[in-house]
Amino acid sequence: MSAIPGVVAINTFREAVRDRVMYNLILFALMMMGAAILVGEISIGISRLVIINLGLSAISIFGLVMAIFIGVGLVYKEMEKRTLYSLLAKPVRRWEFLVGKFGGLLLTLTVNTLLMMLGLAAALFYVSREFLRADATILVAVYFTLLELALVTALALFFSCFSSPMLSTMFTLGIYVAGFFSSDIRGIGMVTHNPAMQATARAISYLLPNFRNFNVISAAAHGDAIPFTLIWQNTVYAALYVALVLMAASAVFSGRNLK
Amino acid sequence: MGFWRQRMRRSLDNLSLEVEDGEVFGFLGPNGAGKTTTLKLLMSLIFPTAGTARVRGKPIDDVRMHREIGYLPEQPYFYDYLTGRELLDYYARLFGFGSAERRERVTRFLKRVGLADAADVQLRKFSKGMLQRVGIAQAIVHDPQVIFLDEPMSGLDPVGRREVRDIIHDLKREGRTVFFSTHILSDAEMLCDRVGVLVGGKLQGVGAPGELVSMEVYAMEILFELREGCALPSSLDKRAKQVGGRYRAELPEDELYQALEELRSCEARILSVTPLRPTLEDYFFKLVGRDESATRSKEVASR
Numbered sequence: 266m267s268a269i270p271g272v273v274a275i276n277t278f279r280e281a282v283r284d285r286v287m288y289n290l291i292l293f294a295l296m297m298m299g300a301a302i303l304v305g306e307i308s309i310g311i312s313r314l315v316i317i318n319l320g321l322s323a324i325s326i327f328g329l330v331m332a333i334f335i336g337v338g339l340v341y342k343e344m345e346k347r348t349l350y351s352l353l354a355k356p357v358r359r360w361e362f363l364v365g366k367f368g369g370l371l372l373t374l375t376v377n378t379l380l381m382m383l384g385l386a387a388a389l390f391y392v393s394r395e396f397l398r399a400d401a402t403i404l405v406a407v408y409f410t411l412l413e414l415a416l417v418t419a420l421a422l423f424f425s426c427f428s429s430p431m432l433s434t435m436f437t438l439g440i441y442v443a444g445f446f447s448s449d450i451r452g453i454g455m456v457t458h459n460p461a462m463q464a465t466a467r468a469i470s471y472l473l474p475n476f477r478n479f480n481v482i483s484a485a486a487h488g489d490a491i492p493f494t495l496i497w498q499n500t501v502y503a504a505l506y507v508a509l510v511l512m513a514a515s516a517v518f519s520g521r522n523l524k
Numbered sequence: 525m526g527f528w529r530q531r532m533r534r535s536l537d538n539l540s541l542e543v544e545d546g547e548v549f550g551f552l553g554p555n556g557a558g559k560t561t562t563l564k565l566l567m568s569l570i571f572p573t574a575g576t577a578r579v580r581g582k583p584i585d586d587v588r589m590h591r592e593i594g595y596l597p598e599q600p601y602f603y604d605y606l607t608g609r610e611l612l613d614y615y616a617r618l619f620g621f622g623s624a625e626r627r628e629r630v631t632r633f634l635k636r637v638g639l640a641d642a643a644d645v646q647l648r649k650f651s652k653g654m655l656q657r658v659g660i661a662q663a664i665v666h667d668p669q670v671i672f673l674d675e676p677m678s679g680l681d682p683v684g685r686r687e688v689r690d691i692i693h694d695l696k697r698e699g700r701t702v703f704f705s706t707h708i709l710s711d712a713e714m715l716c717d718r719v720g721v722l723v724g725g726k727l728q729g730v731g732a733p734g735e736l737v738s739m740e741v742y743a744m745e746i747l748f749e750l751r752e753g754c755a756l757p758s759s760l761d762k763r764a765k766q767v768g769g770r771y772r773a774e775l776p777e778d779e780l781y782q783a784l785e786e787l788r789s790c791e792a793r794i795l796s797v798t799p800l801r802p803t804l805e806d807y808f809f810k811l812v813g814r815d816e817s818a819t820r821s822k823e824v825a826s827r
Contacts, residue, residue: 272617276603276670283605346601351662354567354595354672356587521571 269357271363277369278376281335286373289327293381296323301388303320312392317486320385321406325482327444328414329441332370336421337368337433349443360515367422367511374414382407405496406485412503413479417441419510420474426518444476454513474506532573537725539575543703543718548696550712550733551705553722559705560598562722563674567595579670591619594663598674598705599796602653608639609656611647612665619666626718633661638687652679660691673704675778677711689715709733742798746773749793757786770795806820 281287287414300319304312308464340363352362385403392397420440443450447470454466478499481491543549550698554560564570566577568584582589602611612630634643637657642650650658654704656679663671677691692715695702706712707796712719713733720730748771750756756764758770761782764773775783780797787794 268620269618272614276606277615279604280603347597347599348599348601348603350564350567350569351595351600351602351615351659352618352662353569354593354597355615356590356616358587369526520571523564 267361268360269361270368273352273357273362273365274368274372277339277366278372281370281373282305282347286335287377287380289331290377290380290384293323293327294384294460295508297384297388301391305392313389314486315496316385316388316470317393317400317403318482319354320381321403321410321482321485323482324378324381324385325347325410325413327381328410329417331377332374332414332417333368333421333434333437333441335424336418337375337430337437339370339422339432340425340518353387354487355490359519360511363422363515363518364511367418367507370418370422371415373410374418374474378407378411378414397488399490402481402491404479405491408496409479409481409499412499416476416503416510419514423510423514426514426521437488441476442472444474446477447471447473448477455482457469475502478502536572537724539722539725539727540787541727541730543701543721546696546701547717548692548702548715550719551703551722552707552709552712552719553705553713554707554774557707557722558725559707559722560664561600561725562672563595563669563672563705567673591666592669594666594668596656596659596663596673596676598670599660599678602647602662604650605646607644607646608634608650608654608661609643611658611745612661615662616665621666625774629665633665634658637661637666637691643714653681653684656680656684656688660688664691664695668700670701670703673702676704677706677708685711693735710782741777741801743774743778743800745796745798745800746775746783746787747798748773748787749795749796751791751793754790754792757783757790759783759786774800 276290297316300316304315308445310369323441340349343366349362353359382403385395389400404511421433423435424436428436450466450473451470457463457466478495481495484491527642539558539562551562565572566579566584568648579589580592582592583693598711603614606614606681609630612633613626615631616626631640631643634640637660638658639654639661642654647655647658655746656676660673660676663673676688680688689711692702702715716733719796721731723726746760749769750771758772759779760773760775763775764771773783775798784794784797
């Protein structure tokens with residue numbers, strides 16, 4: 266196993282930290298503090314529900330914004346600034362570079378997400394002075410958010426291998442939104458009674474990442490248990506999908522002439 | 525430029541070149557001749573539409589070849605959030621060196637390029653010359669056998685240029701092969717065993733610098749100061765131009781001694797006498813002719 270992706274990943278993580286990417290945590294912390302104080306005032310019964318819902322949604326959105334906006338620049342920036350020239354002259358294969366960049370951003374997102382989760386836990390403890398057994402579901406929800414972020418990062422990276430950051434952002438956002446409706450797209454095909462349309466709709470729905478399965482925020486807020494099957498299914502699904510997208514990105518990027 | 529495909533333009537045409545082990549080879553040519561393109565092809569940053577290349581017997585698309593080479597890109601730019609030390613450490617990691625060896629190498633090579641004092645300064649605060657130096661350090665940090673340098677002297681002050689020349693001399697002394705591109709003839713004259721001249725994507729000639737470019741002196745330049753109240757000697761009357769408090773004159777070699785005599789007789793202070801040789805640009809214009817060159821590049825572009 267090549268050690269190079271790891272070396273590239275650590276440098277990518279270092280870049281994110283030095284570019285003060287983690288400053289978003291301050292905003293998150295302020296938001297959670299504000300929310301904790303406010304819900305304490307207005308709703309004694311449902312304060313936990315509000316805090317968990319708000320916290321998990323914010324973790325997901327903050328992560329998503331970072332994954333897309335940093336993800337689309339990962340390769341582009343290195344090409345534009347030509348830092349890639351000296352790197353690829355070293356014994357580094359292009360796929361190793363891509364996997365390294367992906368790993369680096371995922372590491373950044375993971376650290377960022379875990380820190381936000383600690384913030385959420387602190388806010389939760391502030392409003393209810395206790396942790397419940399059902400709060401373990403929050404961990405699963407955060408884990409699913411991370412899987413979702415891995416998928417989004419891989420897609421952003423893929424698009425950035427052949428298009429500008431603006432287009433890549435639009436493509437990634439488009440796929441993200443469409444991915445939420447992938448089962449609906451299949452449903453639309455079924456109502457047409459046209460076999461060709463049905464087949465196309467089915468193909469599109471299978472091709473799109475199914476993001477809806479990763480969203481368990483509401484279950485976590487209500488303390489509902491998440492079936493173990495869903496956990497491993499989502500894990501395998503995300504791993505396979507990410508692997509395929511990264512392979513496609515490598516195939517595109519390996520043949521690309523660097524201007 | 526298209527969305528999917530970039531427009532095709534022929535940058536190199538039938539380039540066939542062999543560089544010997546242990547030699548310093550200068551790749552000369554005016555801007556836009558295809559020097560950088562050649563180097564990028566060799567680094568597999570871009571891909572040829574046809575043809576092959578090998579470095580130390582290994583095809584250029586073999587990643588193992590990259591263990592044996594070093595490369596300094598043109599106008600290098602590196603991760604500006606890193607310090608010089610961190611940058612070299614990062615690159616050294618890619619070669620799998622252990623931490624103690626990395627530390628030793630990074631310190632040694634920063635010192636070698638004169639950046640020991642700036643080792644812990646972030647690259648965003650580096651001057652162009654310092655970036656060029658750290659670029660050379662990253663190209664040799666793994667002791668490669670073959671080093672490719674794209675315009676290594678560009679952006680350097682005279683002291684920096686000399687230091688780079690010294691580094692190239694040292695690399696040659698150590699038995700390494702250095703292939704560097706430049707459009708400045710004097711660099712090539714001082715350093716190269718052989719040069720190749722590229723014009724409009726075509727190799728126009730390969731050989732020792734003296735053989736290839738006419739080293740004939742076409743004129744002599746005299747720089748002098750006149751004593752107050754003295755008039756210009758008649759032989760220099762029309763040729764000398766005043767720059768600041770000094771005069772500069774260009775004249776044929778066979779008229780030099782007479783002019784010097786006249787200057788001495790009016791007690792002028794002679795600051796320098798310099799033989800003028802053709803520049804690379806002059807050489808190119810002589811070689812292909814300005815108009816012909818333009819026509820050729822048009823032909824190349826439209827093919």
